[in-house]
Amino acid sequence: MINARQTFWISTILMINAYLLSSFGVGYFRFLEGKESINVLVVWLIIALLKVAMNYLYFRATKRSVLQFGIATLVAIIARLVFGVSFLMVILSFQFFVEFNPVSGAAKRRAS
Amino acid sequence: MISKLSSLLEDRFVRFSVRFTLSLIVLMGAYRFYLWSTAQQEDLDWITYQVSFLSHKLALLLGVANCEFNCFMDGCRIGVEGKMINVLEGCNGIKLGFVYIAYLIGVNHNYRSTIIQAVIGIVMIQFFNVFRIGMLVALRDLGGDAYFYFIKYIFGVFIYLSIITLWLLKPQIDKTLDKR
Numbered sequence: 455m456i457n458a459r460q461t462f463w464i465s466t467i468l469m470i471n472a473y474l475l476s477s478f479g480v481g482y483f484r485f486l487e488g489k490e491s492i493n494v495l496v497v498w499l500i501i502a503l504l505k506v507a508m509n510y511l512y513f514r515a516t517k518r519s520v521l522q523f524g525i526a527t528l529v530a531i532i533a534r535l536v537f538g539v540s541f542l543m544v545i546l547s548f549q550f551f552v553e554f555n556p557v558s559g560a561a562k563r564r565a566s
Numbered sequence: 567m568i569s570k571l572s573s574l575l576e577d578r579f580v581r582f583s584v585r586f587t588l589s590l591i592v593l594m595g596a597y598r599f600y601l602w603s604t605a606q607q608e609d610l611d612w613i614t615y616q617v618s619f620l621s622h623k624l625a626l627l628l629g630v631a632n633c634e635f636n637c638f639m640d641g642c643r644i645g646v647e648g649k650m651i652n653v654l655e656g657c658n659g660i661k662l663g664f665v666y667i668a669y670l671i672g673v674n675h676n677y678r679s680t681i682i683q684a685v686i687g688i689v690m691i692q693f694f695n696v697f698r699i700g701m702l703v704a705l706r707d708l709g710g711d712a713y714f715y716f717i718k719y720i721f722g723v724f725i726y727l728s729i730i731t732l733w734l735l736k737p738q739i740d741k742t743l744d745k746r
Contacts, residue, residue, distance in 0.1 A: 466730075470722075470723060470726050471723075474718070474719050474722040474723060475719065477718050477719070477722075478718060478719075481718075521579075522579055525579070525580070525583045526583075529583060529586070529587050532587075533590060533665075536594075537590070537594040537598075537661065538656060538661065539590070539594070539661050539662075539664070539665055540661070540662060540665070542726070543662055543665045543726070543729070544665060546726070546729075546730070547586065547665060547668070547669045547672070548582075548583070548586075550669070550730070550733045551579070551582050551586075551669070551672065551673065552579060554733070554737075555578060555579075555582075555673075
């Protein structure tokens with residue numbers, strides 16, 4: 455049986471790998487954009503939706519609340535768009551805070 | 567409404583989110599101002615220059631012969647003629663360092679510990695970044711597809727794992743610093 459901490463680690467490793475491997479797909483979209491067979495806004499939207507969808511699965515797998523998912527995603531999107539900060543890095547910051555914070559984090563989640 | 571808002575702010579996750587976001591805004595604001603002031607002087611920022619300079623030294627140590635190093639206002643070019651790589655402002659790794667510092671401020675064990683860990687974190691992230699760029703120059707010089715896979719995947723894994731290691735070591739560092 456996989457416990458909550460193991461689920462967290464497996465999900466984190468999968469998320470980092472999926473995120474980085476998706477950059478190869480992003481390269482393909484950029485290639486299509488360069489050939490003018492796809493609009494730049496469509497490329498941007500596909501990449502943004504892909505990131506949010508992967509993030510949603512990550513938060514679901516680690517049993518976080520909708521509020522936690524919403525806040526983390528909103529901050530990550532703003533940080534990415536305004537400052538050019540890594541989306542994944544912000545998401546990981548929130549996930550690690552929840553996981554390794556004994557009061558509002560993993561302990562509370564596991565108790566419920 | 568106000569009681570609902572205050573009870574929400576008492577939640578540690580929400581407090582962390584607010585502190586993290588505000589710290590990130592302040593740090594990035596200061597950095598943007600610094601970039602703006604260097605642009606006014608028609609100069610390259612010091613961080614990007616130092617990261618490029620050290621990466622060039624590392625590439626030479628790794629045995630890249632005739633490795634050139636040229637800097638312009640928007641970044642530096644390192645490598646052998648015809649196989650040079652561009653090190654722009656976005657490649658200097660400082661933004662990852664700011665996210666790490668914002669996390670530390672968000673958690674806020676104590677100020678002394680936060681400052682010491684922020685310095686350790688920035689040094690460690692920059693160490694990995696210089697290693698990454700130096701290796702990329704060497705891989706570009708060697709040729710083949712390895713360069714592409716390293717830049718797209720392997721170095722990303724390394725840099726994220728280095729920060730995760732710092733987060734995991736944080737409680738131990740806090741304990742050590744509290745004892746003193």
